[in-house]
Amino acid sequence: MLNSRKLRARDLGIQFGRIPDKYNAITDIEGVQVGFKTIIQ
Structure with a gap:
């Protein structure tokens, strides 16, 4: 089963x-x- 939590760039170490x-x-x-x-269109 895949984890449905979305990773943020910060979670991956990207600053x-x-x-x-x-x-x-x-x-x-x-x-x-x-x-x-x-x-309103």
Whole structure:
């Protein structure tokens, strides 16, 4: 039986720049804004 857990790059030892910050999220990066928009077509 295969493990259904998805591996993250960090699980494989791949590092992207600096170490994780306070929230370990994209919002930790200064100047990055996160939001959403509903598009009705």
